[in-house]
Amino acid sequence: MTARMIMKLDVAERVDDATDVILVSLRHPRRPALPAWKAGAHIDVHLPDGRIRQYSLCGDPADRTRYRIAVKREMAGRGGSAWIHETLAVGDAVHCSAPRNNFALAPQAGRHLFIAGGIGVTPLAALAYEALQRGDAFELHLRARSRRHAPLLAELERAFAGHLHLHLDDEAPASLDDILAWFGVTADAHLYFCGPAGLNAAIAAAAERQSWAAERCHTEVFQPTLDENFKPEPFDITIASTGQTLRVPADRSALDILRANGFVMPSSCELGVCGACICGYRDGTVIHRDSVLSLADRQDKLTPCVSRARVGVTLEL
Numbered sequence: 032m033t034a035r036m037i038m039k040l041d042v043a044e045r046v047d048d049a050t051d052v053i054l055v056s057l058r059h060p061r062r063p064a065l066p067a068w069k070a071g072a073h074i075d076v077h078l079p080d081g082r083i084r085q086y087s088l089c090g091d092p093a094d095r096t097r098y099r100i101a102v103k104r105e106m107a108g109r110g111g112s113a114w115i116h117e118t119l120a121v122g123d124a125v126h127c128s129a130p131r132n133n134f135a136l137a138p139q140a141g142r143h144l145f146i147a148g149g150i151g152v153t154p155l156a157a158l159a160y161e162a163l164q165r166g167d168a169f170e171l172h173l174r175a176r177s178r179r180h181a182p183l184l185a186e187l188e189r190a191f192a193g194h195l196h197l198h199l200d201d202e203a204p205a206s207l208d209d210i211l212a213w214f215g216v217t218a219d220a221h222l223y224f225c226g227p228a229g230l231n232a233a234i235a236a237a238a239e240r241q242s243w244a245a246e247r248c249h250t251e252v253f254q255p256t257l258d259e260n261f262k263p264e265p266f267d268i269t270i271a272s273t274g275q276t277l278r279v280p281a282d283r284s285a286l287d288i289l290r291a292n293g294f295v296m297p298s299s300c301e302l303g304v305c306g307a308c309i310c311g312y313r314d315g316t317v318i319h320r321d322s323v324l325s326l327a328d329r330q331d332k333l334t335p336c337v338s339r340a341r342v343g344v345t346l347e348l
């Protein structure tokens with residue numbers, strides 16, 4: 032596996048958006064076009080102290096002149112968003128990864144229901160641009176405390192008139208069951224959602240009640256949802272190409288052990304949310320502990336930064 036390209040980009044614009052949200056546009060200092068990206072992609076932003084944070088690209092994917100991210104100041108966060116809000120200025124250089132996409136529009140779908148909570152609208156806005164460009168039917172539902180707390184609102188109202196539905200806490204929002212029922216489950220319908228953990232869980236539960244098949248429901252999170260009561264056990268990794276076997280102790284990750292044995296493994300969040308470390312596996316019972324792989328992907332892929340196995344697993348690196 033190889034590490035992804037890291038680019039040094041310039042902060043070309045920084046504007047206040049919704050309450051506690053800024054929009055940051057990044058451009059290459061010399062090249063007019065950045066690497067292409069598909070709707071739903073995110074980039075890693077490397078902060079000066081070594082921390083890495085993931086931000087969805089929230090503009091129109093057709094615009095390759097810049098990457099635009101929306102950063103919400105997270106009061107209970109790990110400090111990355113506060114640093115960006117307080118420190119990052121126009122003209123600063125920022126190291127960023129090339130885009131990675133774990134949340135693409137389903138190619139076979141013809142109707143798309145997007146439900147966002149607050150800042151979770153950022154990847155969904157890009158997906159809505161792509162749905163519009165494809166000529167697909169879609170609705171974009173955005174829940175927020177008030178208009179002032181709704182990110183990208185002016186742009187969404189302009190770009191997605193007739194598709195955008197606002198659900199504001201101060202204006203009696205529609206229930207999730209109603210939103211899903213009004214849209215309706217049809218053979219070509221897919222559901223995409225992104226928001227706080229509580230909202231994501233409520234949407235998933237409502238979708239299940241209304242018989243949306245799991246493979247037609249797509250979500251993305253940037254906060255780990257690891258079970259603190261999980262008790263790790265040691266297990267063995269076998270490298271498919273060589274037969275080499277490595278022991279992963281209870282207090283180390285598979286990613287650590289692979290690196291300690293000379294394997295060059297990309298990673299970013301090391302929390303199971305970004306997908307940078309995903310690799311293939313076979314012949315094992317994997318304990319998936321990530322928030323990024325779909326049920327289908329979990330059949331033959333795992334995230335060695337957080338996932339483990341019962342007894343042993345064979346990795347295809």
Ligand code: FES
Pocket residue numbers: 297298299300301302303304305306307308309321323334335336337
């Ligand atoms: S490094 Fe992000 S999922 Fe493993």
